Amino acid sequence: MGTRSNIGIVNEDDSITAIYCHWDGFLSYNGKILLQHYTSTDIVNQLMLLGDLSSLNEKLYPDDSKPHTFQNQQEDVCVAYGRERNESDVGCKIFKDISDFEKFGSGVDYQYLFEDGVWMYRNCNQDTEWKRLTAEDCEE
Numbered sequence: 380m381g382t383r384s385n386i387g388i389v390n391e392d393d394s395i396t397a398i399y400c401h402w403d404g405f406l407s408y409n410g411k412i413l414l415q416h417y418t419s420t421d422i423v424n425q426l427m428l429l430g431d432l433s434s435l436n437e438k439l440y441p442d443d444s445k446p447h448t449f450q451n452q453q454e455d456v457c458v459a460y461g462r463e464r465n466e467s468d469v470g471c472k473i474f475k476d477i478s479d480f481e482k483f484g485s486g487v488d489y490q491y492l493f494e495d496g497v498w499m500y501r502n503c504n505q506d507t508e509w510k511r512l513t514a515e516d517c518e519e
Contacts, residue, residue: 381401381402381403381404382402382403382404382405382408382488382489383399383400383401383404383486383487383488383489384399384400384404384409384487384488384489384490384491385397385398385399385400385480385483385487385489385490385491386398386400386409386413386426386432386435386490386491386492386493387427387474387480387490387491387492387493388420388423388424388427388492388493388494389477389492389493389494389495393476393477394473394474394475394476395473395474395476395477395479395480395492396424396427396471396472396473396474397427397471397472397474397480397483398426398427398429398430398431398432398471398472399431399432399487400431400432400433400434400435401431401432401433401434402433402434402435403434403435404487404488404489405488405489406489406500406512406516406517407517407518408435409435409489409491410489410491410498410500410512410516410517411514411517412435412436412437413435413491413493413498413512414498414512414513414514414517415437416437417493417498418496419496420493420496422439423493425439426439426457427471428471429457429459429461429462430459430460430461430462430469430470430471431459431460431461431469431470431471432457432458432459432460433449433458433459433460433463433464434457434458435457436455436456436457436458437455437456438453438455438456438457439456439457440456441453441456447463448463449463449464477492480492481501485503487503488502488503488504489501489502489503490503491512492509497511497512498511498512499511499512500512500516
C-alpha cells in the first residue's frame, strides 16, 4: 500500500493546480524531494503538467537515449500515469481555493502546497493546519 499524497501550487487567482502521487508521500521522501528539487514556480508548474504520479523523483524528464517505462524506470525520474502507463484522465486538477483542495485530500496521507516560493504541508490523518515544510521535518 502506498503512502498517498497530493501536490499542488497556488495560482495568482488563489485557485490551486494539483496532482495525486501514489508512492512515498512521507515527509522524509516526497517532502524532501519537493524541498530540495522543486524550488521555483516554473519547475512546480512543469511537475503539474505531468499529471498524476505513481512516484515523485528528483528529475521530471527521462534521458531520451535510454528506455523509461513503468516496468523499466530510469533512476531518479518521476513516473507519471499518463506518460509511462498511457492512462487517461490523469491530468492535473484545478481547485477553486484551498478549502476545495483540502477536500481532495480525502484518502491521502499528506498534502503539499507551493505558494510564493515556500512549501507547506499537512498530515491529513492528524493535522487541520498547514505547516511550513522545513529540512528538519524531512528527517522524520
